[in-house]
Amino acid sequence: MTLDRRAFLHLGGASFVPWLIPGVELWAMNEDSTDKSTIGARLQDRILILVELQGGNDGLNTVVPFRDERYQQLRPKIGLKPKNIIDLGSHLGINSALAPLTKAWEDGDACWILGLGYPKPNRSHFRSIEIWETGSDSDEEITDGWLARMLKDHSDSRRAADGIVIGGGDTGPLFGDDLRVLNMDDPEDFSKQARTVPEVAQGKDARKALEHLIEVQKDIKKAAGIIDEKIKSGPDHGVRFPDTRFGRRCSVAADLITSGVPCPVIKLSIGGFDTHSDQLNKHSRLLAELSGGLAALRQALLTTGIWDRTLISTYSEFGRRARENGSQGTDHGTAAPHLLLGGAVKGGFSGRYPDLGKLNKDDLVHTTDYRRLYATIEQKWFELSPRDDVARGAKPLEILKTAAKSPKSNSGK
Amino acid sequence: MIHLLSVIDKIRKKSWISIAAILFCTVVVASPAITSSLTDDSPEKKKAEVDPKTKLLGIDGARHLLDRTVFGGSPESLNEYAKKTRKEAVDQLLSTLRVDAVTPLPSWSQKTPAEVRKLRNQNRAAFGKKRRQWENELRIWWTRELLSSPSPLTERLVLLWHGHFTSEMQKVRSPHAMLKQNNLFRTHAAGDYNKLLHAVALDPAMILYLDTHKSKKGSPNENFARELFELFGLGEGHYTERDIKEAASAFTGYSINPETGNARLIPRQHDSRRKTVLGRTGNFKAPDIVDSVLSKKACSEWIAQKFWKEFVSPTPDEKVVSKWAAQFRLSKLSIRSLLETILLSETFWSQEYRGALIKSPVDLVIGSLRRLNMSEVPAGLALRSISRLGQNLFDPPNVAGWPGGTDWIDATTLLNRRRFISEQLPTGMIYLVRSKPTKTEEKQKDSENPEADAESMNPDGMMNPKMGESMSDDAMQKERPQRLRNREMRRLRPQASARLEQLFQQFRQLFMSDTDAWIDWWLPLKPVTDADHDSIGFGRLKDVLLDPTFQLK
Structure with missing residues (x-):
């Protein structure tokens, strides 16, 4: 299946209608199911899984403009040969290491957003991931993560946590005050740790510092309590996950989600994408590990009926230099495509591939501001009213099915 | 089974309320034989007021002092300090201050800037790897010093200055410059704040971190000037945006000498016009701006407040802080003297602030x-x-x-x-x-x-x-x-x-x-x-x- 990018053109009409006719606003908002009573409701029944590709994924060898002759000129040694490319139409193909995701593509569950990046790109790992995770401009410093700001006004004590980071790595986009974020390798180990945390009655003259400590201990106990209970009664999805590091992380995510642990965001990561040398094999291995884990995760969520309520998105600090370097690898670059998966995703390509003829010092020039992805998640996926400081005014992309199914939580517990 | 809580409760009541009980703890350590005679404190003894100047710290006091100043004390040092008065303890602590590290420097630190440049030009990718290795070794080096320094108080202060005059290695990208800065903090750890601030303003890592080297006549960069006022020297509310602009022009033309790795001024890139900064006017260069900052009362108050937050609690008491600041000014901004003032103050020892800080x-x-x-x-x-x-x-x-x-x-x-x-x-x-x-x-x-x-x-x-x-x-x-x-x-x-x-x-x-x-x-x-x-x-x-x-x- 192929989709033309024009199919995704944003039809902005609906949003200004209420402005024109006084009194219609309320009706229109209701229609949009974003009246006050339901704002935040999607945070209860929808899940976002973020996958960080650590080190800077080489976008050009992930989604390949293989019909463009300049591709082979830029990549004489490490350009993918046709046998290593799966043709997806629109003159684009994907690295054949991503084959496990073919089914998702065929079912229309996978969307590649092309050319994501930001102006004045920074090529430092640290700084650029900070930009991606905070949603900041290239030259401004923000401390809190973009998801932390999105969730700020929507705390919910029924959640086990606001976010769960699986398998180490930074809290990244979830970094911020007053957010309850857990870091765990697996739920059992977390519960084991949490069990050793003693119950503490609040002291009478507790100092602010002590009060805070006791508060956090309570959070941990509570999260562990909820997770314990849910996992015990969770359904068996029956899917075998690949025995890779990332596969195991996906398996933990599947356990948490299918058993109905209430938590709107899960963050996974897979490292090793900083492929400065001999990248062909390394990169294929990584993409195979990535797609193998994600395909199994999709299967588990399909089996248990949660796939329509799940959105998976990859991100990375940057793409890599379009022109290969002298060590059969690639150096730090700029824009890159990212993958969106989920039952509610409109399959296909979104946006435009950066023009290989218009490079900036051998680097791709981004075609879509990365914060449009954040706007989509904030406004279209979680159906929250846009905050100025989340997507910074970027418009959502039309990459989710308009009548996205939002069945009520069917776990019943 | 007895609950720890109740046992401790009893001990706390003794040692907190009664000075005699503090003595008791100390003596217990020294000589078990006397213990029995002291354990049956009379109520009079409990109420007895002892001049804090002659009072011994006891275990509780020694722990408080050492926790806050030297990352906590070993059993040996704890016992030693428990038997001292406040003054004796603080004197002893301050006498350990050093101006250099005891841990031998990482071997790459001997390389000259020219040698480093040569390595970089030979093979950039390999150099990147090398640099990351050096950065890691630098962290290890400081950690070793933190663990082994005979003067953990010095390292405590180095850490304080590192958090105050921040530079991030990921931006500076020079382990040599970061090491130099770390040593600068050590040299001036408890020295003269005047000298410290002057040294920081022209410290190579700082120049790279806050873009001073990019600041040229005609295109000044305000990064350093802003932080000098806002974070390093004065605090918000004590300067104007105009002060920043004017000060930034005084910082134009400074860069790093590729031969020595030290700061230098290139006159033709320096904006030498007259500037008005913090109420003073002149053909200011970088040191003049630093002097202007140092001359302000707000400067001493800013640092006194910083020290309150580091050593007392998260919420400064303004009255006490301004008293400390006045003392600090009297001492001509001697950091050691500020520290001494604080450690000998009733505030520092007050039960109100015990346990008020979260350990880093x-x-x-x-x-x-x-x-x-x-x-x-x-x-x-x-x-x-x-x-x-x-x-x-x-x-x-x-x-x-x-x-x-x-x-x-x-x-x-x-x-x-x-x-x-x-x-x-x-x-x-x-x-x-x-x-x-x-x-x-x-x-x-x-x-x-x-x-x-x-x-x-x-x-x-x-x-x-x-x-x-x-x-x-x-x-x-x-x-x-x-x-x-x-x-x-x-x-x-x-x-x-x-x-x-x-x-x-x-x-x-x-x-x-x-x-x-x-x-x-x-x-x-x-x-x-x-x-x-x-x-x-x-x-x-x-x-x-x-x-x-x-x-x-």
């Missing part, structure tokens, strides 16, 4: 290791623990430094802190046993030989630096913990447990196994969790360390 990851990790006489663990191990808890040495989160306080603790870091105590400390002991088996362990018999044990763990034994010498590759290698195989871990675990057990017994002996007085040594407040009184040995100590109050100081 460095406090917790370095402090626990030093207190347990485990300073000889590979520094890389300690470094890893510190960064896992959210503090990356040489890379504060942003120009404002570590926010600290309650920001240190969330669900993830709190569990990691607990993991540090229950898992990483014992693992550290396994590394110690492995690298330095005691005579006892070598013989595999006669498990009661605490003296030999104590000697072998004496941190002084290891650090025997000759200044000017650099750290050998071998020494650096030892600081990087190799992953131990499971089999080896299993083999060494019993010995490590035995060693921890021995330590625990030593501690108990120091306190004459008197009730739970030794808990005063560990916790600034009454424990809030009930512990199993019957649990013995290191398990017991672990219970105490896992109490939330151990995270406080």
Whole structure:
């Protein structure tokens, strides 16, 4: 299946209608199911899984403009040969290491957003991931993560946590005050740790510092309590996950989600994408590990009926230099495509591939501001009213099915 | 089974309310024979007011002082300080101050800027790798100094200045410049604030971090000028945007001399027009602006406030701060004198502020290791623990430094802190046993030989630096913990447990196994969790360390 990018053109009409006719606003908002009573409701029944590709994924060898002759000129040694490319139409193909995701593509569950990046790109790992995770401009410093700001006004004590980071790595986009974020390798180990945390009655003259400590201990106990209970009664999805590091992380995510642990965001990561040398094999291995884990995760969520309520998105600090370097690898670059998966995703390509003829010092020039992805998640996926400081005014992309199914939580517990 | 809480409660009441009881603790340590005569305090004794100048610190006071100034004290130093008056204790502490590190510098530090440049030009990719390795070695080097310095107070101040005058290595990208800056903080740690601020303004790492080198006549960069006023010298509200613009032009034309690696002024890139900054007008250059900042009352108050937050509580009492600031000005901005003022103030010793500060990851990790006489663990191990808890040495989160306080603790870091105590400390002991088996362990018999044990763990034994010498590759290698195989871990675990057990017994002996007085040594407040009184040995100590109050100081 192929989709033309024009199919995704944003039809902005609906949003200004209420402005024109006084009194219609309320009706229109209701229609949009974003009246006050339901704002935040999607945070209860929808899940976002973020996958960080650590080190800077080489976008050009992930989604390949293989019909463009300049591709082979830029990549004489490490350009993918046709046998290593799966043709997806629109003159684009994907690295054949991503084959496990073919089914998702065929079912229309996978969307590649092309050319994501930001102006004045920074090529430092640290700084650029900070930009991606905070949603900041290239030259401004923000401390809190973009998801932390999105969730700020929507705390919910029924959640086990606001976010769960699986398998180490930074809290990244979830970094911020007053957010309850857990870091765990697996739920059992977390519960084991949490069990050793003693119950503490609040002291009478507790100092602010002590009060805070006791508060956090309570959070941990509570999260562990909820997770314990849910996992015990969770359904068996029956899917075998690949025995890779990332596969195991996906398996933990599947356990948490299918058993109905209430938590709107899960963050996974897979490292090793900083492929400065001999990248062909390394990169294929990584993409195979990535797609193998994600395909199994999709299967588990399909089996248990949660796939329509799940959105998976990859991100990375940057793409890599379009022109290969002298060590059969690639150096730090700029824009890159990212993958969106989920039952509610409109399959296909979104946006435009950066023009290989218009490079900036051998680097791709981004075609879509990365914060449009954040706007989509904030406004279209979680159906929250846009905050100025989340997507910074970027418009959502039309990459989710308009009548996205939002069945009520069917776990019943 | 008796709840720890109630036992401690009793002891606290004694030692907090009654001065006699503090004496009691001290004397207990010194001589068990007198204990019985002192334990039956009369009510009069309890009420007796003793001049704080002659009052001995006792265990509780010594712990408070050492927790806040030197990451916590070993049992030996605790006992020593317990027997001193405030004045004696503070004098003693201040007399340890140093201006240099004892740990030999990493070997790459000897390379000249030209040599480094040559390496970089030869092969950029390889140099990038090398640089990252140096950066890591720099972190290890400082961690070793934090663990082994004979003057942890100096390192405490270096850390304070590092968080105040931040530079992030990930932006500076020069381990040489960062090392130089770290040493600058040491040279002026408790020295003259005038000199410190002047040195910082033209410090190469700072120049690179806050873009001074990009600031040229005609296109001034305001980054440094802004932070000089806002974060380093004055605080918000004591300058205008115009002051920043004018000051920025005074900082134009400074860059780094590629031959020496030091700052230099290139006159033709410097904007030499007359400027008006903070109410003064002249053909100012960088040092003139720094002098303007230093001349302001707000400057002394800003630093006094900073010190309050570092040493007293998160919420400064303005009256007291301005008194300290006045003293600070009288001393011509002597940092040592400010520190002395604070440490001898009633405020510092007030019960109101005990346990009001949350330990930073460095406090917790370095402090626990030093207190347990485990300073000889590979520094890389300690470094890893510190960064896992959210503090990356040489890379504060942003120009404002570590926010600290309650920001240190969330669900993830709190569990990691607990993991540090229950898992990483014992693992550290396994590394110690492995690298330095005691005579006892070598013989595999006669498990009661605490003296030999104590000697072998004496941190002084290891650090025997000759200044000017650099750290050998071998020494650096030892600081990087190799992953131990499971089999080896299993083999060494019993010995490590035995060693921890021995330590625990030593501690108990120091306190004459008197009730739970030794808990005063560990916790600034009454424990809030009930512990199993019957649990013995290191398990017991672990219970105490896992109490939330151990995270406080």
